[in-house]
Amino acid sequence: MIVLYHYNQLTKDVKHTALYISLDFSLNACILLFVIELRNFVRNIRPYKPGKPIEEVVRELGITDEVVKLASNENPLGPSPRAMHAMTQKLGETNLYPDDNCFYLKKKMSEKFGMHTENIIVGSGSVELIELIFKAYVNPGDEIIMSDPSFIMYRIACQIFGGNRIAIPLDNYSHNIDAISRAINHKTKIVIIDNPINPTGTIIQRDAFQNLIDKVPDHVILVIDEAYREYITDDCYPDTLAHLPDHKNLIVLHTFSKIFGLAGLRVGYGFSSTDIISALMKVRLPFNVNLIAQIAAAAALDDDAFVQKSVNNNEAGKKFLYRELERIGLKYTPTYGNFILTHFSQEAKDIFLHAQKKGIITRTVVEYGLPNSLRITIGTPQQNKRLIEVLTQIT
Numbered sequence: 001m002i003v004l005y006h007y008n009q010l011t012k013d014v015k016h017t018a019l020y021i022s023l024d025f026s027l028n029a030c031i032l033l034f035v036i037e038l039r040n041f042v043r044n045i046r047p048y049k050p051g052k053p054i055e056e057v058v059r060e061l062g063i064t065d066e067v068v069k070l071a072s073n074e075n076p077l078g079p080s081p082r083a084m085h086a087m088t089q090k091l092g093e094t095n096l097y098p099d100d101n102c103f104y105l106k107k108k109m110s111e112k113f114g115m116h117t118e119n120i121i122v123g124s125g126s127v128e129l130i131e132l133i134f135k136a137y138v139n140p141g142d143e144i145i146m147s148d149p150s151f152i153m154y155r156i157a158c159q160i161f162g163g164n165r166i167a168i169p170l171d172n173y174s175h176n177i178d179a180i181s182r183a184i185n186h187k188t189k190i191v192i193i194d195n196p197i198n199p200t201g202t203i204i205q206r207d208a209f210q211n212l213i214d215k216v217p218d219h220v221i222l223v224i225d226e227a228y229r230e231y232i233t234d235d236c237y238p239d240t241l242a243h244l245p246d247h248k249n250l251i252v253l254h255t256f257s258k259i260f261g262l263a264g265l266r267v268g269y270g271f272s273s274t275d276i277i278s279a280l281m282k283v284r285l286p287f288n289v290n291l292i293a294q295i296a297a298a299a300a301l302d303d304d305a306f307v308q309k310s311v312n313n314n315e316a317g318k319k320f321l322y323r324e325l326e327r328i329g330l331k332y333t334p335t336y337g338n339f340i341l342t343h344f345s346q347e348a349k350d351i352f353l354h355a356q357k358k359g360i361i362t363r364t365v366v367e368y369g370l371p372n373s374l375r376i377t378i379g380t381p382q383q384n385k386r387l388i389e390v391l392t393q394i395t
């Protein structure tokens, strides 16, 4: 920051601590270059890098073809129709603040999931809930166990709150539950696990989850982030909510950003014991979930037809992409989510850039330590076909 000051205005402290460039001492004026000191943790944060928005790619590359975004694991079928209808009914009420406690939405969730409303929290996306967990519980130096790679927000939250990140390498693109359990000690505050993992799409199954939860002591919070859970129809996926009554230290996170197609509204929700939920409620800002988002999310919860249609689209897309990726000689990690981690024999950045020029936005995962891979969202049949055409040309 550059500030013009009269030299005589400066206190002794400022004269000693700030860098200043004298302009003209005869005029008694100088320019002070204030270096505003950041907290140490902030200096080291590498900010979250979202998938490129379509408008940005169109603007930068001047593309006239329809641009397809397969970068952020959004629902390619659009928003839940029930949610859209409900939103339009409420537009005329946006002069009012939203319900601070999300009463109606929590009531719906309570009915759907068989939980008390005191065991539910709603946030501006599940990323807000991740932040609240760290904000409420992490003291500088507390150990936070997570897989490496796993959803990048865990690492960022850890840096923001000064946690000591204990990164457990994946084993063949999957969580290494034994290593995670072994890393827990008296300094551990949180174990945070995405199931499925973003960016690999693998899951921990029922038995492995049981194994893990049995080993997490009561003083450690176990966060299971199930952002993609609705895509998984397989019986092997753990029923984490069933463990809540016996494990007061368990937090389960869900979101409306993925299968419900409401990423732009920012609604995530979490379940836990009343103690944890009330702690998280204390550290959130008021009105953290907007009025339209609350109404849309409540309506989306009833949209079983849309959820089913989205699961079907995802399953069909997955089959098509597996077959076509194999045909063109590309390796991939089989997924439980709505995205496929695709592997190349060289750095994937050029492939990403070429695909982008052709109007297909994918996602590099360099910051996840995977420079030779791209994370690609499963699209509509037409989008998947275009993706394969482009990959065929450039690989």
Ligand SMILES: Cc1ncc(COP(=O)(O)O)c(C=O)c1O
Pocket: 072, 073, 124, 125, 126, 127, 128, 151, 194, 195, 196, 197, 198, 225, 227, 254, 255, 256, 257, 263, 266, 267, 268
């Ligand atoms: C594992 C995981 N958790 C959470 C999120 C963020 O979800 P939200 O949009 O609810 O903040 C994502 C988004 O990509 C994710 O992959």
